[in-house]
Amino acid sequence: MYTREQLTDLVNRAVSSLSFPEEAVKLFEPVIYVLGAGGKRLRPVIALMACNLFSDRIDDAVKPVAGLEIFHNFTLVHDDIMDQANVRRNSPTVHKKWSPNQAILSGDVMAFMANECLLEAPAPIAADVFRTFNKAAVEVCIGQQLDMDFERSLVISGEDYLRMIELKTAVLLGASCRIGAILGGADKKNADLLYEFGRNLGIAFQIQDDLLDLYGDEKLFGKAHGGDIVSNKKTFLYVKALELASGTQSRRLQELFSGVESDPAGKVKAVKELFDQMGIRQLTLEAANHYISSSFSFLDRVGVRKDRMEELIRFAESLIGREH
Amino acid sequence: MYTREQLTDLVNRAVSSLSFPEEAVKLFEPVIYVLGAGGKRLRPVIALMACNLFSDRIDDAVKPVAGLEIFHNFTLVHDDIMDQANVRRNSPTVHKKWSPNQAILSGDVMAFMANECLLEAPAPIAADVFRTFNKAAVEVCIGQQLDMDFERSLVISGEDYLRMIELKTAVLLGASCRIGAILGGADKKNADLLYEFGRNLGIAFQIQDDLLDLYGDEKLFGKAHGGDIVSNKKTFLYVKALELASGTQSRRLQELFSGVESDPAGKVKAVKELFDQMGIRQLTLEAANHYISSSFSFLDRVGVRKDRMEELIRFAESLIGREH
Numbered sequence: 001m002y003t004r005e006q007l008t009d010l011v012n013r014a015v016s017s018l019s020f021p022e023e024a025v026k027l028f029e030p031v032i033y034v035l036g037a038g039g040k041r042l043r044p045v046i047a048l049m050a051c052n053l054f055s056d057r058i059d060d061a062v063k064p065v066a067g068l069e070i071f072h073n074f075t076l077v078h079d080d081i082m083d084q085a086n087v088r089r090n091s092p093t094v095h096k097k098w099s100p101n102q103a104i105l106s107g108d109v110m111a112f113m114a115n116e117c118l119l120e121a122p123a124p125i126a127a128d129v130f131r132t133f134n135k136a137a138v139e140v141c142i143g144q145q146l147d148m149d150f151e152r153s154l155v156i157s158g159e160d161y162l163r164m165i166e167l168k169t170a171v172l173l174g175a176s177c178r179i180g181a182i183l184g185g186a187d188k189k190n191a192d193l194l195y196e197f198g199r200n201l202g203i204a205f206q207i208q209d210d211l212l213d214l215y216g217d218e219k220l221f222g223k224a225h226g227g228d229i230v231s232n233k234k235t236f237l238y239v240k241a242l243e244l245a246s247g248t249q250s251r252r253l254q255e256l257f258s259g260v261e262s263d264p265a266g267k268v269k270a271v272k273e274l275f276d277q278m279g280i281r282q283l284t285l286e287a288a289n290h291y292i293s294s295s296f297s298f299l300d301r302v303g304v305r306k307d308r309m310e311e312l313i314r315f316a317e318s319l320i321g322r323e324h
Numbered sequence: 325m326y327t328r329e330q331l332t333d334l335v336n337r338a339v340s341s342l343s344f345p346e347e348a349v350k351l352f353e354p355v356i357y358v359l360g361a362g363g364k365r366l367r368p369v370i371a372l373m374a375c376n377l378f379s380d381r382i383d384d385a386v387k388p389v390a391g392l393e394i395f396h397n398f399t400l401v402h403d404d405i406m407d408q409a410n411v412r413r414n415s416p417t418v419h420k421k422w423s424p425n426q427a428i429l430s431g432d433v434m435a436f437m438a439n440e441c442l443l444e445a446p447a448p449i450a451a452d453v454f455r456t457f458n459k460a461a462v463e464v465c466i467g468q469q470l471d472m473d474f475e476r477s478l479v480i481s482g483e484d485y486l487r488m489i490e491l492k493t494a495v496l497l498g499a500s501c502r503i504g505a506i507l508g509g510a511d512k513k514n515a516d517l518l519y520e521f522g523r524n525l526g527i528a529f530q531i532q533d534d535l536l537d538l539y540g541d542e543k544l545f546g547k548a549h550g551g552d553i554v555s556n557k558k559t560f561l562y563v564k565a566l567e568l569a570s571g572t573q574s575r576r577l578q579e580l581f582s583g584v585e586s587d588p589a590g591k592v593k594a595v596k597e598l599f600d601q602m603g604i605r606q607l608t609l610e611a612a613n614h615y616i617s618s619s620f621s622f623l624d625r626v627g628v629r630k631d632r633m634e635e636l637i638r639f640a641e642s643l644i645g646r647e648h
Contacts, residue, residue: 021462023487027469078432082425101406101472104428108402109465111435115458119451126451127443134439138345141433145351148425163347 001311002052004045004318010058011044014066018113030094030106031113034073037089042319043068043176049312050180050194053304060122061183064129067117068176071133074110075140077103082148111137118179125182132182132195136175143168150234154254158287161239162203170202193302197316200295205319207288210235212321214272215281226268232257236287237280244278292320325635326376328369328642334382335368338390342437354418354430355437358397361413366643367392367500373636374504374518377628384446385507388453391441392500395457398434399464401427406472435461442503449506456506456519460499467492474558478578482611485563486527494526517626521640524619529643531612534559536645538596539605550592556581560611561604568602616644 002010015035020028044065051061079085080093081103087093095103114133121129146164150156177198181191213228214237228235238257245253253274261267275281295316299309326334339359344352368389375385403409404417405427411417419427438457445453470488474480501522505515537552538561552559562581569577577598585591599605619640623633 021466023491024466024469024473026473027466078428081428100424104402104405105465105468105472108432108435109462111432112458112461112465115439115454116462119454119458123451127447130439130443130454134436134443137436138433138440141429141436142345142348142351144429145348148429149348149350167347 001308002048002058003311004049004315007045007048007052008041010048010062011041011066011069014044014062015041015069018066026102027106027109030077030098030102031110033091033097034077034094034106034110035070037091039069039073039089041069043072043172046173046198046312046315047176047180047183049315050177050186050198051184052180053194053302053308053312054181054184054186054190058184061180064118064121064183065176065180067114067133068172068179070110070117071114071137072172074107074114075144077107077110079144081107082144121179121183128182128191129179132175132178136171139167139171143171155242156234156239158236158240158243161234161236165206165236166199166203169206170199173202173205174199190302190304193298196298197295197302200291200298201316201319204288204291204295207236207284207291208320210237211281211284211288214268214275216321226264226272229257229268229271230261230264237275237284240283240287241275241278241280244280244283245274249274249277288320325632326372326382327635328373328639331369331372331376331382332365334372334386335365335390335393338368338386339365339393342390350426351430351433354401354422354426355434357415357421358401358418358430358434359394361415363393363397363413365393367396367496370497370522370636370639371500371504371507373639374501374510374522375508376504377518377626377632377636378505378508378510378514382508385504388442388445388507389500389504391438391457392496392503394434394441395438395461396496398431398438399468401431401434403468405431406468445503445507452506452515453503456499456502460495463491463495467495479566480558480563482560482564482567485558485560489530489560490523490527493530494523497526497529498523514626514628517622520622521619521626524615524622525640525643528612528615528619531560531608531615532644534561535605535608535612538592538599540645550588550596553581553592553595554585554588561599561608564607564611565599565602565604568604568607569598573598573601612644 018035020032047065047068048058048061051058051065076088077094080088081095081100085093086096091097093103094106098106118130118133119126143164143166146160147168150160150164174195175198178191178195181194186194210228213235214226216225234257238253241253242250253271256267256271299313302309342359344356371389371392372382372385375382375389400412401418404412405419405424409417410420415421417427418430422430442454442457443450467488467490470484471492474484474488498519499522502515502519505518510518534552537559538550540549558581562577565577566574577595580591580595623637626633
């Protein structure tokens with residue numbers, strides 16, 4: 001079995017050996033910049049782990065799953081324009097370093113480069129691989145739309161929020177697992193189970209991400225507590241709190257989440273107090289655990305010897321912060 | 325054989341019967357708006373004509389070639405943001421009617437909707453269809469990059485300009501013809517000949533378009549003479565003139581093409597006089613005719629009875645203004 005490190009290395013090599021047309025150097029400079037900026041390569045690595053469950057030969061899967069990384073980075077480049085984000089992975093975003101126009105066009109070409117990689121799946125399974133990918137790609141766009149709509153909504157239900165993160169984040173993780181499984185020779189039943197494993201894991205991952213922003217260990221996660229609160233981000237914690245809040249609490253919460261606060265630490269403290277009154281930390285943990293249990297119960301049903309699953313389980317646990 | 329009108333009708337029906345997810349209505353409103361705004365459906369129609377050369381059954385080709393129309397409209401939505409164009413087909417552009425962010429995201433989802441249609445090509449030829457499409461899609465991005473680069477360049481050669489329009493416009497027409505041929509059951513040789521037919525036709529079409537803006541019959545083409553000159557657009561006429569100009573003529577031309585002119589009619593007249601001194605009209609006509617001849621010589625070599633080619637020839641002639 002391949003380790004996470006070996007697979008990350010294989011993906012990094014595939015990404016850095018991509019060839020670019022020599023015309024229009026300016027088009028590909030941002031592509032090289034973004035793909036070279038690192039990142040954890042989660043999607044292709046989990047895909048290769050899913051592949052490795054079913055097959056010891058994963059070489060032919062590396063190029064197709066590199067397409068998942070390119071697609072993911074395409075969404076980051078365009079999302080960063082839409083969100084007016086200035087920094088990504090400690091470097092200026094493409095639209096800041098070049099221009100919004102350049103970020104649109106270089107993003108576009110990445111979408112077609114992703115297609116190109118995915119098309120390298122072996123002929124008999126190429127259609128299944130590509131359909132799985134493309135369905136997720138459409139859903140990721142829908143997820144980003146819901147996210148933009150939410151920014152302008154006053155009230156979002158927990159259900160709406162979960163659907164948004166499912167589409168924006170989780171379906172691509174599900175598709176990555178399914179694509180890897182198909183590339184490893186899995187039958188439809190096992191491929192579908194791995195999709196559900198990845199989708200549920202993705203939802204849990206996103207809920208945990210919201211939780212750790214406020215309650216995580218600062219040293220481990222490298223972020224100051226409450227960054228989401230300071231930037232008025234509507235997280236699972238916030239929407240859950242709004243669902244449970246009394247009239248007074250609800251008004252206070254909405255008041256705190258509107259406009260820019262001159263005292264960020266005070267704002268975080270005030271919101272945290274409200275959250276604590278409502279038991280939001282515990283509720284969020286329970287929600288994450290619900291999706292983690294679902295995720296692993298789908299994995300349990302995959303028809304593969306348990307010892308083959310060790311790397312994938314370890315990887316999944318690291319994603320949801322369980323290794324600490 | 326199907327007529328142009330019948331094929332346009334088939335394409336329009338395929339486009340208007342596309343189904344959209346019910347979530348995220350805002351994402352698809354601009355898609356419906358753009359695809360419903362008409363247009364000549366050139367790419368899918370020429371694809372179906374190429375298909376019809378080889379097969380009397382074209383039904384299975386309609387949905388895949390509708391993907392070419394969706395892709396083309398995706399490029400228009402994003403190009404209009406980059407070019408800051410306010411109007412397209414007599415209606416506000418998507419980024420004007422909604423917002424740049426909405427135009428980015430709704431454009432993105434169109435790219436994946438195009439994939440989805442093209443994926444409906446029958447299994448044995450799907451990979452060939454999709455590769456032909458995706459290669460063109462990457463090239464169209466490169467063409468748009470060259471176009472943006474040219475906007476900021478002082479001097480562009482005729483050769484550079486031809487390469488730009490080849491990538492930005494002609495390769496998609498070539499790919500459309502090739503995809504149609506494959507869907508009709510053509511062998512590789514005939515499919516490649518149809519690609520070259522479409523590519524050369526596309527270059528001729530774009531050169532003619534530049535020519536007609538200044539020298540066309542205003543009643544027939546519905547545009548005022550010289551709109552490209554008024555907006556300082558670097559057309560084939562302009563780059564060819566710069567190639568041939570003396571030092572004085574060159575300076576005058578560059579002077580006229582910089583900044584906004586308070587007297588548009590006077591500017592058009594002055595540029596036209598310079599063009600006339602250099603015989604630009606005739607040179608441009610010769611260049612267009614060169615590509616038209618190439619185009620038809622590739623078509624001549626396609627192994628299909630001449631009477632089956634009549635509709636396609638008529639269509640091609642209409643594109644390059646020969647029917648007038």
